[in-house]
Amino acid sequence: MNHRTGVALLTLALVCMTGPTAAETGELRFAKQTSMGYVQFNILERQKLIEKHARALGLGEVKVSWVTFNGPDAMNTALLAGDVDIVAGGVPALVTLWAKTRGTAQEVRGISALSSQPFLLNTRNPNVKTIRDFTDASRIAVPAVGVSVQAVTLRMAAAQAFGKENYAKLDRLTIALPPPDATIGLLSRGSAFDSAFSVPPFQTQQLQDPAIHTVLNSFDVLGGSHSFTVAWTSRKFHDDNPKLYRALLDALAEATDVLNADKRAAAMLWIEDSKSKLAPELVVSVIGGPQVKWTLVPENTMKYASFMYDVGIVKAVPATWKDLFFPEIHGVAGN
Known part of the structure; x- marks a missing residue:
């Protein structure tokens, strides 16, 4: 999917869903992990894209904060406790939390993918x-x-x-x-x-x-390319903050466009933000690797979900990938 087309699709979906709402939160709190699966987050933070899109939607100044975690359990615990709003990690962590919370007041679903790349x-x-x-x-x-x-x-x-x-x-x-x-x-x-x-x-x-x-x-x-990193949030945040959620998706789409337009610049930004001592050429080669795609489109998420259900890791399985993600991303060709 062309990500500028993605911006239009996401915006249209959100306009259709958005009606009169109560005051939305003035802060967006991110959780992230230490890997190269979240380069869009570096761009979001450095270029203040969420703040930009929030202002464009009439939300005024929105505070954006970032917390780094070393694994999925701590991040999901923080999300369920209301200590963070947006979490990103591997597909199994999303599947686990979706299965645990579906149909409850704490229901969690995916926002979008961030990248497809092998480990x-x-x-x-x-x-x-x-x-x-x-x-x-x-x-x-x-x-x-x-x-x-x-x-x-x-x-x-x-x-x-x-x-x-x-x-x-x-x-x-x-x-x-x-x-x-x-x-x-x-x-x-x-x-x-x-x-x-x-x-x-x-x-x-x-x-x-x-x-x-x-x-x-x-x-x-x-059996092929799969999402490495995805982002997710709670239904409460999604439903209570329709304009901020729209700003988030528009910002993610723009950050993905920025990344794909200049992967060397994105690599330099990741090195600076992570204080990495890795050689720049190595980082550039990873970001622009032949098996790497920076995309919001979920890939092969159902293979993880189906396996986890089949062997008893989770007690429920989504019927399709769309059950695992909020509707605003359903217009893309995911799986």
């Missing part, structure tokens, strides 16, 4: 060529055991390799470690683990070491 299971063990080669001595660092998008994707891969009833076969080998720390450990060769299922740009940084190779690409598990 890689890398190892320094030369004997590990596929996940079938892991042994009891192996240890795999993931951002969060059992619940992170990497952990769920590993379970999907295990179900494909060993049968659905053995989807948790590799869980015993996983340990929880933030991607930056996992990368330091993998590169140091002296840690208690030999593999890491990580996120960009850290997974790319790991592969700069010739002793490290990729065992699994998430695109292979999902």
Whole structure:
């Protein structure tokens, strides 16, 4: 989808839905994680796009604040507690919260995707060529055991390799470690683990070491391109703040256009905001990678939802991807 067309679609949908409302909130509070899946957020913050679109809709000055988390559980807890308004992360975290809250006063749904890109299971063990080669001595660092998008994707891969009833076969080998720390450990060769299922740009940084190779690409598990990062919020925020929600979507669409128009500039902005010491060319190569798409269109979200339901991780499954997201994004060709 052309994102300028996306702006028009989103605006039209919101105009149709918006009627007389009570006063909307004057603050928008974001939660984000430490990876390169949220570059639009860097652009939103630096160019003050939400403030710009809020003013254009007559909302006046809106305060926008940002909090960084290391995993999905803490972010979702903050959202349900009313401490943040907008959360972004992997699809399994959204599916989990949707299933938990659907039909309740705390109902949560997706806003849009942010990017489609693979994450890689890398190892320094030369004997590990596929996940079938892991042994009891192996240890795999993931951002969060059992619940992170990497952990769920590993379970999907295990179900494909060993049968659905053995989807948790590799869980015993996983340990929880933030991607930056996992990368330091993998590169140091002296840690208690030999593999890491990580996120960009850290997974790319790991592969700069010739002793490290990729065992699994998430695109292979999902059968093609899939959403890596998505954003979500509560129905209460969505329903109570129709104009601010419209401003948010318009700002996300503009930020995506800005990113796709100049990926080098976006890379430099990410480096500055994250205080990264990575080489600029490496960051540029990740943002502009051949398998990377910066898009609001959800991809392959139902494969995650269906798997999680089939093996009992969640107790409900959406009928289509549209059940997982608020209506304003339904006009795009998602899945």
